[in-house]
Amino acid sequence: MTYKDVQSCAAYIKERFDGDIPSIAMVLGSGLNSLADAVKNATVFSFLDLPGFPKPTVEGHAGRMLIGTLEGKPVICMQGRAHAYEGNSPEKLAFSTRVLWALGVEILVLTNAAGSLMKDAGPGSLMAITDHINFSGINPLVGVNDDRFGPRFPDVTNAWDKELTSTFEKCADKLGFPLHKGTYLMAMGPNFETPAEIQAFRVMGANAVGMSTVPECLTARHVGMRVCGVSSITNYAAGMTGDELTHHETMEFGAIAAVNLEKLLRAFVEQIAA
Template identity: 55%
Template sequence: MKAYHQAANYLAERLNGRRPRIAITLGSGLGALADDIKDPLNIPYADIPGFPQSTVHGHKGQLVFGELGGQFVACMQGRFHVYEGHKPESLQIPIRALRLLGVELLVLTNAAGSIHEAMGPGSLMLIEDHINFSGVNPLLGGNDDDIGPRFPDMTEAYNKHQGVVMQTAAGELGIELFRGTYLWALGPSFETPAEIRLYRQWGADAVGMSTVPETIVARHCGMDVVAVSSITNLCAGMTGQALTHEETLREGAKAAEKLSRLIKRWLEAQ
C-alpha cells in the first residue's frame, strides 16, 4: 500500500487539485501521441516515489498530464515489462497510483505481431480478449481486499461499450479497425515459428510482450480498460524474415499518426 500511496500523493501535489479520469499507456514507437497534449505537465518516472523505471529504447519514461481530445488525461509515455527484470507485482504501482488519483478508464496501446496475413504491418486491432502465456501474474503475493478481490473476474477484461465507441470513432475516420485476441508472451526473445503455429490454434490474433499485466491490475482495482494493438510485423515464420526491435519501432511510428487520430476522436466521444 505504501508505495502507490506515496506515488499518488506526490502526483496529486504536482497536479494542484486537477484529477484525470482517463489514463493512456503508450507502447513501443507510439510515444508521439503525448506530443499532442496541450499545456503538458511532464513528470519523469525517476521523480515519482516507488515508480519502476523503463529501460527499453522507444519508451521515453515519463508521465504527461494535460488536455487531449477535450479531456484532462494522464499519459504514460513508456511502460514497464517483466522481461526488463521488474518483479510482476511492481507493475501494480503505476496503475494503482493512477487509480488513487481518480482514473476510472485506462487506454492501453502496444506494438504487436500479427498472426494473420490480412492484418499486416500498419494495421490497428481492437483487443477484445487476451491469453496470458507469460507464466506470471502481476497480482502474485498477498491481496488487499480494500483494493480488489483475491480472485478477480476476467470475463470482460476489456470494456465492451468502450470497444464499440472505439469502433465507431474508427468508422468516422475511415480507419479499418480489426478485432481480436492478444496473447502476452514474456519475451524478450521473439517467438519461434512453432510457437506462432500453436498460438494460432489457441485462437490468438496478435502477439506481444505487454498490456495483459496492466489490464489485470486495472480490472482488479476497478478500472475499465480499452486496448488497441498497432501491428508492426507478421509473426515469426510467416515471411521468412528475421524479427527486430528496430522494425517494431519503425512500423510503430508509421502507425502512430493513425492511432493518434483514433484515440483523440474516441476521447472526444467520452
C-alpha cells in the same frame, strides 16, 4: 509495493499538479512517442522522480507521465511502461496502474506494439483488443492480497470493456480506416517468438502477440477500472513471411501505425471524456 506506497506516490503527484486529475489514462507502447507530443498544456513527471515507479529501459519508452489535454479533454498519458523481461517483479508491474487508480482514474486505455497472426492485418494496421491470453507465466496479483485494491479472486470474464471497444470501432469508421479486432497474447520475451510458438498461439486463438499489456489489464480490473486497448501491428509474427524480426522494425512500423492511432485516440477521448 504496499498500499501505503501506492497512496504515497499518488499524493506526490497531487501535490505537484494544479487542477483536477483526469479520469482517463492512456499507456503508450513502442513507437508511439508522437502521441505524447500531442498532449497539450502538460504537467510532466519523469518516472525517475515518481517514488516507487519502475524505470523503463527499452528504446521507444521515454518513461514520463503527462497530465494535460487531448482534443481539449483532460487525460493522463503514460509515455512508456515497464516490462517483465526487464527484470521487474509482478508486484512492480502492478504499481503504476495502482497509482493511476489511487489518483482517481476510471478508464485505462492500453496500447502496445504487436506482431500479427492475421494475414489481413499487416504492419502499420491497428487491432482493438477484445480478449487476451496470458502466456507469460507471470501475474501481478500473485502474493498476499490487499482487499483495499480488490478481491482475492477477481473475475476477468469481461476484462476488455465491450462498450469502450465499440466506441473505438465507431471512431475508426468515422475516420475512414479499418480497425481489426482480436485476442492479444502476451509472451514473456525478450526474444521474439519461434515459428512453432506462433503456430501454437494461432491454434490457441491468438490474433496478435506482444510482451506487455496483460499485467496492466489484470491490475486495472482488480481495482475496478474499465479497460480497453489497441495494438499497433508492427510486423507479421515469426514464420509468416520468413523475414527476420527486429526491434528496429517494431519502431519503424509502430511510427506508421501511430499516425492512425493518434487520430483514433483523439476521437475516442473526445467521445468519452467529460
